[in-house]
Amino acid sequence: MTSTALAPPPERLFSARHLPVAAGIIALVTLGAFENRAVISIMPTATRALDGLAWFGAANAASMVTFMVAVVVAGRWVDRVGSRTVLLAGLATFAAAQVVTAAAPSMTVFLAGRGLSGVAEGLIDVSTLVFAARALPEHLRAKVFATFAAAWILPSLLGPGAAGAAEALVGWRLVFLLPTFLLVPALLLLLPALRRDTTRQDDDDQATTAADASQPAPLGPAIGLATAVALLSVGGPLAFDGGEHHRAGLLALVVGGLALVATVRAALPAGTLTAARGIPAVVALRTLLVVAFGGIGGYLPLMLDVTHDVGPALAGVSLSLTGVFWAAGSAIHGLDVVQRHLDAAARVRLGLALIALGGIGPLLLSLEVVELVPGLAGWALAATGMGLSSPSLATEIFVLAPQHEQGRATAASQIGASLGSALTTAGGGALIAARHDALDGGVFALLMGISIGAAVVALTLTQRLRP
Known part of the structure; x- marks a missing residue:
């Protein structure tokens, strides 16, 4: 023995x-x-x-x-x-x-x-x-x-x-x-x-009270940001679809834009807009990640229908690819060997690089430069990158935030993701509404090019994840 x-x-x-x-x-x-x-x-x-x-x-x-x-x-x-x-x-x-x-x-x-x-x-x-x-x-x-x-x-x-x-x-x-x-x-x-939930510890009470006292209630800015998102979401189609509500749509866009500028800084953690190190950088990267991935995937089925005249079933294949390869990327992210050899910043960098590279496939597909299979293969690569990046940012929030502030930090990350999705939806919706009579692959190529650009910008910020 x-x-x-x-x-x-x-x-x-x-x-x-x-x-x-x-x-x-x-x-x-x-x-x-x-x-x-x-x-x-x-x-x-x-x-x-x-x-x-x-x-x-x-x-x-x-x-x-x-x-x-x-x-x-x-x-x-x-x-x-x-x-x-x-x-x-x-x-x-x-x-x-x-x-x-x-x-x-x-x-x-x-x-x-x-x-x-x-x-x-x-x-x-x-x-x-x-x-x-x-x-x-x-x-x-x-x-x-x-x-x-x-x-x-x-x-x-x-x-x-x-x-x-x-x-x-x-x-x-x-x-x-x-x-x-x-x-x-x-x-x-x-x-x-x-x-078995024991997540609320008595010895956290004093820290939580201090945190509440030191930070203003963010509900007002969040309501303002949500209002801005609502106005921008409906304003674009109203302004540019050629209907009689053109002026109402323009007014909604102007008011929504002003509300966005007035509330976004207060609704997100201090330093988010400049991607300051730590939690602000995580929130900024989460926002850019959603713009990069959602700006391609959100319009991929419509692009396939418009430019390649495929039916709903084949256009829906892109959704299946998203789910399967996102899960594959997440499975790779969870492997012990990956966790040991790549820190969070490296995993996010790898994922963003795959999104930027894979996004070229749908972009070229929208311009009919490549055929369906290579174009969707690029999208599968991008979805794998999303599976690597997204859980890395989710886990990093809990590494950086003290326990009594984890709920607030998680909420900030979710708001950043929602903001990225809303801006992508509003911008893309306005562009599509403006070109609805002559919608072609060039419109989708522009949207996807912007998304790839967001991924490249995010790549330059990953070193700011840790303080």
């Missing part, structure tokens, strides 16, 4: 100790992914049935606007009471939102339901991330965040088909109710982990 004790085996994410947390979180992410894909598929049918197709853009923007406010509330709430209470409130709000939307007798009620859905998403997203980070040891965070992307694969493949089948058999309202049926098993999987 030797006197030297054997080193204990490394902890695994799906070991008996951590299985309740991992299973519950993956179930929640899968639920959210299914709801997202199903709703995207059924939204045109639902708005048309309620005689509200003109409000299609507003229905999409409603959840985005309320989400930006909800994440701020969620961040402060999590830091005060812990993630369990906020998560349960988010799940209850999610169920209410689905019921309101499914039962909507008019477009007004439907919009209210979509807004309530954004509130639920904000509460769930922040509390889930903080819960995962606090319930698992640091070396397992990368692995659980990597599973988030994998949890989107089946919903991406099955969600649209399930939505179509439900609509054909019963009607579009059932599509919004289906996620509530999945909520029960997801909650049952999560309950054992929630009972």
Whole structure:
């Protein structure tokens, strides 16, 4: 018998100790992914049935606007009471939102339901991330965040088909109710982990109180930023689609732009606009990452339809590629060898480089310089890069933020991502509206070129991740 004790085996994410947390979180992410894909598929049918197709853009923007406010509330709430209470409130709000939307007798009620859905998403997203980070040891965070992307694969493949089948058999309202049926098993999987939740420690009270006293409430700027996003989202199409509401659209763009300038600095951590080292750089990189990736992927199906005359099924292949290769990149990110040899900055750099390089494929495809297969192969490379970069930035937030400020830091990161998505949507929507009568590959090439440029800019900032 030797006197030297054997080193204990490394902890695994799906070991008996951590299985309740991992299973519950993956179930929640899968639920959210299914709801997202199903709703995207059924939204045109639902708005048309309620005689509200003109409000299609507003229905999409409603959840985005309320989400930006909800994440701020969620961040402060999590830091005060812990993630369990906020998560349960988010799940209850999610169920209410689905019921309101499914039962909507008019477009007004439907919009209210979509807004309530954004509130639920904000509460769930922040509390889930903080819960995962606090319930698992640091070396397992990368692995659980990597599973988030994998949890989107089946919903991406099955969600649209399930939505179509439900609509054909019963009607579009059932599509919004289906996620509530999945909520029960997801909650049952999560309950054992929630009972063990000890993320709110008494000795954090004094630090949390001090943090609250030293920082102004960010809710006002967040509301202003959300309002700016809403105005910019609807202003572009109104201003440039050739309709009679041209002046109203221009006014919305001007007011939205002014609101954005007035509120963005206060809504984000100090130093974000200059990518100051630490958390501000993480938030800035998250924003640029969404612009780089979303500015290509968000318009890829439409580009394929316009420039290559492919049907919806083939255009939807891009969504499947996104899910599969994003998950592949996240799986690579979670490998022990990658975690040992590449720090967060190196992983983000590699991911951004793949996005910039892979984005050239869809750009050339939009100009019909390359055929479908090489163009989509480039997109698969970009999706792999997103899988490497996104979880790296998510884990870095929890390395840099003290525990009593993790909720607020997570909320800031989510706001940055939402802002990047909103600006991409608003800018691209305005350009497409302006050229809707003569839409061609050049418009999409311009949008994708801007996105590749954002990835290149982000590459120069990765060394600022650590203070």
